[in-house]
Amino acid sequence: MAVSARLPEIVVTKRKIAKPVATGVAGLDEILRGGLPPSNLYMLQGAPGAGKTTAALQFLRAGVEAGERCIYVSLSQTAAELESIAVSHGWTMDGIRVEELSASDAVNGAADQTIFQTAELRLDETRQAIEKAIEEHKPSRLVYDSLLEIRLITGDTPRFRRELIGFKAFLAKRNVVALLLDTQNGEAMNGEEVEGIAHGVIRFDKTLEDYGAVRRRIEVSKMRGVPIADGYHDMAIREGQGVVVFPRIIPGDASDVEKPELIKSGVETLDAMFGGGQESGTTTLVIGQSGTGKSTMASLYATAALKRGENVALFLFEERLETFFRRSEGLGMDLRKFHKDGALVIKDFNPNEISPGEFAQVVQSIVKTDKTRVVVIDSFTGYLNSLPQRDKAVRDIQSLLKYLARSGVLTMLIVAQHGLLGQNVGIDVDVSFLGDTVLLLRIAEHEGRLRRNITVVKKRHGPHDLFVHELMIQGSGISVVPYNPLPES
Structure with a gap:
C-alpha cells in the first residue's frame, strides 16, 4: 500500500498596510x-x-x-x-x-x-x-x-x-x-x-x-x-x-437612480408637452435667443421644486443676483425667502476667475451636502466663452452632467443663440449631445406682434409633444397656450 507524502502547510500572513500620510493640500x-x-x-x-x-x-x-x-x-x-x-x-x-x-x-x-x-x-x-x-x-x-x-x-x-x-x-x-x-x-x-x-x-x-x-x-x-x-x-x-x-469629477462616484421621478413645472400645459413632466437624472438644454424666456423657464422649475420642499442650486455666469431676484419677482416668483432659508443656493461667478475643475467641485459639493434636486447653469454659453479651451470644457462639463444624472438631479443648461433671430447657437462646439431633452424657445412675428414660441425638440426618455406652442410671460405668471389648428374647411 503506497503511502502518500504529506504536503507542507503554507502559511499566508497578511502584511499590515501602513496608513497614508496626509499632504495637507485640499484635494x-x-x-x-x-x-x-x-x-x-x-x-x-x-x-x-x-x-x-x-x-x-x-x-x-x-x-x-x-x-x-x-x-x-x-x-x-x-x-x-x-x-x-x-x-x-x-x-x-x-x-x-x-x-x-x-x-x-x-x-x-x-x-x-x-x-x-x-x-x-x-x-x-x-x-x-x-x-x-x-x-x-x-x-x-x-x-x-x-x-x-x-x-x-x-x-x-x-x-x-x-x-x-x-x-x-x-x-x-x-x-x-x-x-x-x-x-x-x-x-x-x-x-x-x-x-x-x-x-x-x-x-x-x-x-x-x-x-x-x-x-x-x-x-x-x-x-x-x-x-x-x-x-x-x-x-x-x-x-x-x-x-x-x-x-476631476468621476461620474461613477454617484449611484444610478433606480426609478426616475417626474419633476413638474407647476404649469400643466407645459408639463403635458413633456409627457407629464421632466425626469429626474436628466439634462435639459434650454436654447433660444435673447428675450425668449430661457432664464424664466429655469426660474419656473426652480420655484416649483422649492415649493415642493426640494433644494435647488443656481449658478450664474451672466446675470447679477439682484437682477435675477427682481426678474423673478416681476413674474410672481418670490425666490428671496428660499435663498434666505438656504433651500435655494445661488453662486454668482466671475467666469474668468474659475476653472472647469473648480466649478465641477463646487457643484458636486453642493449637491452632496444639500441633496439638491434641481441644478440650473445660467448661462452655459457665457461659461464656455470665458474659457480658452472650450472643447475641453465641454468634456469636463459632460463628466459633471453624468455625475448629476446618477445623483438623480434635473439639470437645466441655458444656451444662448446668436442675434435677435437666433439662427445659430452662440458657441462653436457641438453641445446638443449633452441634453437628454432640448427645449427650443423662439420669437416670431404673428399678426402684427412678436410671439414667443416653445417647442420640445428632443426627449430621450418617453414621448413628448411635437407641436409649436405659444409661451406667455406676464406679470401674473407664465402660461403655455396649446396649439389649436384651424379646422379644415
Whole structure:
C-alpha cells in the first residue's frame, strides 16, 4: 500500500498596510487615494511661482497637526522668507524647524540656523549639515528646498544621482517622509533621469493665457503602488487656504437612480408637452435667443421644486443676483425667502476667475451636502466663452452632467443663440449631445406682434409633444397656450 507524502502547510500572513500620510493640500489626497505612502522620498516639480513652497508648508503643517516633528531644509530661501509666505495665508511656522544651509568653513560648527550663500558650499559639508540636523531633530517629515542648488554644487550628473540615492537610503533608515522641491521638470532633465529615484513625482503646471488669470494644474506623474487619478487636475492658490486641488469629477462616484421621478413645472400645459413632466437624472438644454424666456423657464422649475420642499442650486455666469431676484419677482416668483432659508443656493461667478475643475467641485459639493434636486447653469454659453479651451470644457462639463444624472438631479443648461433671430447657437462646439431633452424657445412675428414660441425638440426618455406652442410671460405668471389648428374647411 503506497503511502502518500504529506504536503507542507503554507502559511499566508497578511502584511499590515501602513496608513497614508496626509499632504495637507485640499484635494490632493483624493487624487492619491488617501495620501502619500509613508517612509518614502517624493519630488515636487514646478516652475518658479507654481506654488511648490506653499504646498511644502502645507505638508509640514499637516504633520505638526498630527503631532509629528517636521523640518524644512532650505538652500534657497531664508527663514524670514518662509515666514512671510506663511503669514500671507494667516499661518504660523510653529512646530516647523527651519534649517538654513550655506557656504562657510565652519558649517558644521554653526548655530542651528545661519544665513550664508549656497553657491560656495561644498557638497560634503552640505550633506553633513543636513544629516546632523536630521539626527538632532529626528523628524517624521522633511522638505528639501531645492534640488537646483545641489545640481549647481555637484556640477556632474552621475554624482548628482549618487547623492540623491544616498540621501534616499539615509532617510529610509529613519522612516522620514521627504518632499524634494525641484524647479526642473521631466522635459528639462538633460538625461539625469532622477525621477526614477523618487517613489513619486508630483508636477505643478502654470500657464498664462492671452486673457484672464493664470491657469494652474497638477499632475501626479508617478506614484508607486497607488492607483492614482492620473492626468491633469485644476488647482489654485487661495489666500488662507494655500494650494487647493480640484480633482476631476468621476461620474461613477454617484449611484444610478433606480426609478426616475417626474419633476413638474407647476404649469400643466407645459408639463403635458413633456409627457407629464421632466425626469429626474436628466439634462435639459434650454436654447433660444435673447428675450425668449430661457432664464424664466429655469426660474419656473426652480420655484416649483422649492415649493415642493426640494433644494435647488443656481449658478450664474451672466446675470447679477439682484437682477435675477427682481426678474423673478416681476413674474410672481418670490425666490428671496428660499435663498434666505438656504433651500435655494445661488453662486454668482466671475467666469474668468474659475476653472472647469473648480466649478465641477463646487457643484458636486453642493449637491452632496444639500441633496439638491434641481441644478440650473445660467448661462452655459457665457461659461464656455470665458474659457480658452472650450472643447475641453465641454468634456469636463459632460463628466459633471453624468455625475448629476446618477445623483438623480434635473439639470437645466441655458444656451444662448446668436442675434435677435437666433439662427445659430452662440458657441462653436457641438453641445446638443449633452441634453437628454432640448427645449427650443423662439420669437416670431404673428399678426402684427412678436410671439414667443416653445417647442420640445428632443426627449430621450418617453414621448413628448411635437407641436409649436405659444409661451406667455406676464406679470401674473407664465402660461403655455396649446396649439389649436384651424379646422379644415
